[in-house]
Amino acid sequence: MTDLAAAEKLLDNTTASGTLRLRGLTKEFGNGADKVVAVDAIDLDIEPGEFVTLLGPSGCGKTTTLRMIAGFEDPSGGQVTLDDVNMIDTPPNKRPMAMVFQSYALFPHLKVRDNVAYGLKIRRTPSAKLREEVDLALESMNLSALANRAPNQLSGGQQQRVALARAMVMKPRVLLFDEPLSNLDAKLRERMRIEIRTLQRHLGITSVYVTHDQAEAMSMSDRIVVMNGGRVEQAASPDIIYRQPASVFVADFIGRANFLDVEKETSTQQGRARVKVLGHSVDVPAHPDAPAAEDVVLLLRPESIRLKAVDTRAGGGLGGHEGRVLFSVFYGDHVEYEVETEHGTITAVVADPNVDAIHREGDDVEVSFNAERAWLLPRTRQPG
Amino acid sequence: MFKRSGIRNDTTAGWLFVSPVLVILGLFLFIPVIMAAWVSVSDWSGRGSPFSAGVNFIGAKNFSDLLVGQGLTQQDFGTAMRNNVYYVLLVVPLQTALSLWLAVMVNQAALKGKGFFRTAFYFPSVTSSVAITVLWLFLFSATGVVNKVLSYFSLNGPNWFQDPRGVLHIILQSFGVQPATGGARILGISGWEWFAGPSVAMSAFIIMAIFTTSGTFMLLFLAALQQLDGEVSEAASMDGAGAWSKFWFVTLPMVRPTLFTVITLGLIGTWQVFDQIYTGTQGGPSKTTLTPAYLSYQAAFQDQQWGQGSAIAFILFAIIVVMTIIQRSVSRERDVKPIKAAKKEVGS
CATH class of the missing domain: 3.40.50.300 (P-loop containing nucleotide triphosphate hydrolases)
Known part of the structure; x- marks a missing residue:
């Protein structure tokens, strides 16, 4: 030292x-x-x-x-x-x-x-x-x-x-x-x-x-x-x-990121926006340029995504807010999932996993996320 | 089926594989050296085999004639030694310094036309020494280019290749020092003659040697410089080093292995001056460009005294070996000796 x-x-x-x-x-x-x-x-x-x-x-x-x-x-x-x-x-x-x-x-x-x-x-x-x-x-x-x-x-x-x-x-x-x-x-x-x-x-x-x-x-x-x-x-x-990365590049370069194509509904107040994602209308923090941007993406960090088992016997298959686990990898301190959703494949990380509760390949899961940890940003950097 | 049958067979195979090179080395290197050694202690006149019945063993007479003989032979050898000592003393440091300087210059990233300069400086080294000598005879003739240029500065150039005066003598006499006579003679040469310095004629050869060999050595230094880590030089800059202290305390120590090579090659090369002398002055004027290598040739091929020629060659060999050993021990002294690089960080 x-x-x-x-x-x-x-x-x-x-x-x-x-x-x-x-x-x-x-x-x-x-x-x-x-x-x-x-x-x-x-x-x-x-x-x-x-x-x-x-x-x-x-x-x-x-x-x-x-x-x-x-x-x-x-x-x-x-x-x-x-x-x-x-x-x-x-x-x-x-x-x-x-x-x-x-x-x-x-x-x-x-x-x-x-x-x-x-x-x-x-x-x-x-x-x-x-x-x-x-x-x-x-x-x-x-x-x-x-x-x-x-x-x-x-x-x-x-x-x-x-x-x-x-x-x-x-x-x-x-x-x-x-x-x-x-x-x-x-x-x-x-x-x-x-x-x-x-x-x-x-x-x-x-x-x-x-x-x-x-x-x-x-x-x-x-x-x-x-x-x-x-x-x-x-x-x-x-x-x-x-x-709160300023651009998709920064979000992508720092840490791991899921970029979800979402529809912008309304801008509620300064620094926030309402978007339609995973079957819900959610109010999320937004980049200052996002409300005015034509094309926006929602950044979800893998660790802010939550997965919950779905009772498949209740029927239904892939619902609006459901996903199917493509594969899961157990790392000891965390489990990493690839989940197929209506927004494409997203990566989720669950820390300190309970071994009994690990979702298996092919399992249907309910996908949700911590809205305060999401970040809406323009797809392309605004000139100037 | 083949079966490996132990070390014995491997050893035989090994000797078998190296035998061609052993035969070639023996035939063209080892046996000739032994023959030369025999000739140097014989009175062989170059006729017939040196091992024939008419050739007699005469002990160390050839060597003693040269070293303590008190005759013309000793005097010629002494003169040749003196000439060559000055040649070595001037050529080796100057060509080393010049080639290093050139290498540093053409290694600069900022230099435009680097390729051109590298080629230009290297060119004399790949040109035949005979051609360069002839060129030199023109340049340094009484009415040659060099004297012409000197005349522009109102300087009266000497008749270079005909001028036997020693440069040191000229300088000493310009300060009013009178030639001393008598005194102890070393190798048949008086003290005053030893301090003659290179003759004007020899000086022209010295300039030529520096001109021709610097390119080769520049290439060696250049290779060494390009091996250096640029970050080390930048680190020295960040520590506040200017160009000069960076060169002196960082670059130079790091090219020391090459410096050793260049000095060694320089020492060996300069003690073997022959072709320029043979093509140019053949020892003249007044034997002031005589060198041991040329003297050896003269003794053997012209005077048919092969024993003496061989003896000179062996003395030269001894000088070169001694010089290299001295130079090696001097340059090794300050090396940091690596003990054992710590491979893994021990928790600290």
Whole structure:
């Protein structure tokens, strides 16, 4: 585990966390017909101490955005400002930022201690102070015992800690992470998530974290910026992103989703709408654009769907609000169902299942859902 | 049916499989070396077989003539050694530095026309050394291009390939240092002569060697640079390193294995200078471009003193081996020795 006291001492009163602003940040690659817009006029304000994750599929522009913040890519347009100072013409080595890389990027020829000390040496830190700060950084990442090892003598997790120590010792105003955990195994990844998050929250360093792993984004971020095709689809807290996604893309990318074609009846009040679904007329929360949209879909998360056994002897077959179980999979902590309904096949997840009550393949079930957990949104994103 | 009948049969089969290469290596490498070793301690004149009855064992006379003989043979050998020492001292560091610099230049992502420059720098390496030498004789002739260019700067270029003056001597004498006479002689050469530096003629060869070999070594460095993890370089940038400290403290240490290769190949190559000398100056002017390799050829093929020729070759071999060992031990010293990479994170 990380040693928060040491980390705190290292950064004691020396770090002013930065306010990072992106304004119309754009990156184009190639010319003419080959031109690709990797990042398309992004605006983003990141407050001091905030942990913001750029999340999206590969090619969405998240890494390019991070590299423009770091200074490794020259933007085709727009601004990156740190505490109201434009950083565009500042080379990476002059920006008060630090970065943790996917490949750890340790200097292979230097010992752990020298890896951490490298930046301070470049800054010509007096040797007594240098030693003290490197010791604190190593201590804070629980690396003191490994100080004299070479990087190739460390495991992946240990190497990533060294990379973190190396970043922290520079007391950056902004800490950048480029998919730092994707080379670690699942168990270690989960632990490192918590450690990084704890450390960051405790020290309050403004952080920008790039990942394609939604679990990472959900578990660590103050705010998630979901990107697609070089644009920001939605920037909001994890619960808003999950419960009230701004688009079908976001809803689909984060977590698992059922999209039901529904008929819109009336808009009752602001932020709600009445729709006809599974044979009922239901009042559900709605995206602000949904009432005006021509074509809407209803988002139902698998865990908000409820299934109840139907007494088949009472006759009837597939009724309006009934479904038939196509298959069920028992995972121990939850059961997953695929259910055929009038709205097509939907996925339902039942947590902590009672083994006797598991529906079998071919069973008819009554399908219902928690209306407050549903979300009506326009099928296509509104332009502008 | 076949049946595996133990290790014995496998061993026989193994020897059988490697026998062709053993025969070839023995015939063309091992036996000739043994023969040369015999010749170097004999008075063989190149007629008939070196193992025939008329050829006598004369002990280490060929070696002692060269190393302690007090005669013309020793003096020629000493001169050749001096010439070659300066050649090595200048060519190896300069070509290494130049090739590394070129590699860094053509490795830059931002450079336009990378392919062109890579080809252009590599081109001299694939051109025959004879052709390049002839070209050099033109360029560095008294009225050649080099002197013409120098004349634009009001400089009077020397008659390069005819000028036996040592460069160090020229510099020393320009400061008013007078030639010293007498003193101890090493390998038949006085101290003053040892400090002659490369002659003007040899300097032209030195420039040529740097020009021709840098391309090859650039390619080796380029391959090494392209193996490097770009993120490591970026990590150095994030740590505040500028281009220079990044090169010095990150890039250079990581291409050290290649640096070792380049220096070793450079040392071996420069101690074997022959074809340029043979095509160009044949040791002149005043023996200032004489090299041990060329001297060995002269002794054997021109003077029919095959024993002496072989002896020079063996001394050269010893020099190269010693140089490589020294160089290896020096460059190995600061390596971080990997013990055993921890494969699995131990719960911490």
